[in-house]
Amino acid sequence: MRPLTQEETTAVFEKLAKYIGENVMQLVERPDETYVFRLHKDRVYYCSESLLKMAACVPRKELLSCGTCIGKFTKTHKFRITITALEYLARYAKYKVWVKQGGEQTFVYGNHIVKRHLARITENCPKNTGVVLLSQNDIPLGFGVTARSVAEMRSADPEAIIVFHQADVGEYLRSEGDIL
């Protein structure tokens, strides 16, 4: 478990900013306690300092997770946000997309969102932006990247993809072993 290097920090924050924009600052400057990002076995964990202090008691080999796993670095040193970060993403998300009940099921099976399943969307959502997907009763389902801007969506075909799938809560069941 070690602090992130300069490059890693930039990579992480750039990625997070895609979903939560300037709210990234709220992750770093919290009123309750200092929270930090730490790298452990290629995964980035977000946890409070007191938790970190306690985790230091555990030998590195035996430590599996500390706080919340935000994402992981791939072998090519790219940063990927994992579904475990949804808790924070949903809290601070800038753009949200609500999907209809029929769309919930297809999305949590790993499919993209088509226009037919779109129930609501945050206004002025631009193209290629990270969005958090919610069900109609506000249950966060995952996140993705918009394929079109809101204006384009209006004129799009009902079967046209509007949000590319990135991660969904179905992964907890589908690939539980890969989460950590």
Add this chain to the structure above:
Amino acid sequence: MKKQRDLERLKQVLLRKQADRATEEAEEKKEEDDIDENGEASDEGEEMEGQSASHAPVGGASRGALKSLLDDEAEEDEDEDEDDEDEDEDEEDDDEFDVETMEKKSRRLDRKRQREEEEAEAAADEDYEGMQDGAPADDEDMTLNIDDQQDEGEGGAKLSGGVTMKGAFDLGAIKQRIQDTVMLLESWKTMDERARKGRKRADLMAQLTADVSSFYGYGPELADYFLKLFSPQEAIEFFETNEKPRPVTIRTNTLKIKRRDLAQNLIARGANVDPIGEWTKVGLTVLSSSVPIGATPEYMSGYYMLQSASSFLPVMALAPQPGEKVVDMAAAPGGKTTYIGQLMKSSGIIFANDAKKDRCTSLAANLHRMGILNSIVVNMDGRKLAEHLPKVDRVLLDAPCSGAGIIARDASVKVKRGPKDFEEHSVLQKELLRVAVDLVDANSKTGGYIVYSTCSLSVEENEAVLDHILHIRHVKVVPIDAIDPNFGVHGLTRFRERRFHPSIDNARRYYPHVHNMDGFFVAKLKKESNVIPSRIKKDRRKHNEAVQTWDESNITADMLERPLTFPDKEPPPPSASAAGAPSSAKKGKKKHKGKHQQQQAAAAGQPPAAKGKKRPSDGERPRDASGVSKHGKVPKKGGKGSPPFKRRKKGGGAGQ
């Protein structure tokens, strides 16, 4: 399912019977070999099915018939009817085979039937005699069935576990006999000697154990254990309940949603849910569901957790407070851990440990899914935790166990486990509980509690473990405040020959047949002090007043009156000094014991002044020649306490 299993069992029994028959019908054996094996087997199977199907009515009818004393004939008729039915079926089946086979088969069947009829007649005669002895009619009614079966058993071959052959055929009859035996045993104490008819309770219990193990499919030892743990009546209820699954229950994640809202959401999805009971505010029972309850978007987003009702209890007992440090020592898959996190409102720190790495992944996934942000997942042997973790406020130990309480969930326990496994598991459990206690800070302002739970009902894994920890650590078993004291059965303070600390009464047991949840055991311990009690080391130094040294004051007049003469022998070379290595002292120990008496007598015989010099030469350690040089030093240095004397203190058990 059950019927299928019963059929399986019947098939086994049949195979055995076949083997028995083989010895009787040796001359026919050769002919039989010609018959297609498979065809025969399937034929037998059919025959059996016919029998088992007709069992239930026959069992009931025979019982009814036995009620009146003179209806024996009616019973025989019934039997004959049954046989006829069988015959019909057999013949139908046989049509598929060639005539030759059929002929042999029918001949064999005839012979078999004849034999059975003879047996039945003999049994009926005996019964009739028994009745004429003049036992009260009521008792007779109750016990007849048992007698019946036992008598037949004498005629037929005995199967393993003491089950009679005919009895094994007839599941209905076994069930009936179990019920009758239980009734008999329940009223055993009030029953007069005549009604017992010279039977012994132990024999009845053995019979019941054998019946239970064959009817419900338990290993004989396990069945015996449960019959000893419960009263016969209760044990049968327990076995019956284990055949049915417990209701599916879920726990609301109150960090994300209220139970009422969750119930609404789930009902909207087509599930039928209800609160579990008065004792929990977060649990829901899923009565029926049109969607898989473990794959709804609510589940995947961590709004609830699939968790058996019994797993709520240890966490409720632990009652973690926000801001505390809590350890869950055997956490995977995280049901209880996430409940802890929920009660702590995501503040404080949770160490979630599990020894198995692949189970840890599901643990971590569940913690993230349920939005527990303050957890540390550790994959370590629980026994080593105390070396690494800091002192914490509360520890939950849901110890790995034999699973004797979750037979409804995992039927393999029935045959896989036995009293021996209980003992084996308890070794690890004791170690883990000791570590759990060591992890807790007794001076914690809010906590200092340990909760020990298992999903086993055996005494070895529960009360015995608690009793052990009460002996080796400063802890006490405290009542569980968070759960209604009337909910659950008290922990046992005595079980057969074992006696446990009275405070173990504060622990709680939960039974499937009483509380409609998995069998469970929960105990809450409060740590009293951080001091680890250890055996007090014996201080053998001379300045310790408690140590009594052997000196003149120990010599009594009586000793002086009886001097002992010693043979004039060359004194063997004395050995190492008082300060000799401890290892050598140990080696010498055995020798000393034998010579102890002699020494004492010698001490009495010697004049006190000479003692210091002479003592070592009395033949203590002949093997150490190098000790000679040291020997000279000893009296000067040690004064009174020369080496053999010191050792003798131990032998004499002087004042410790």
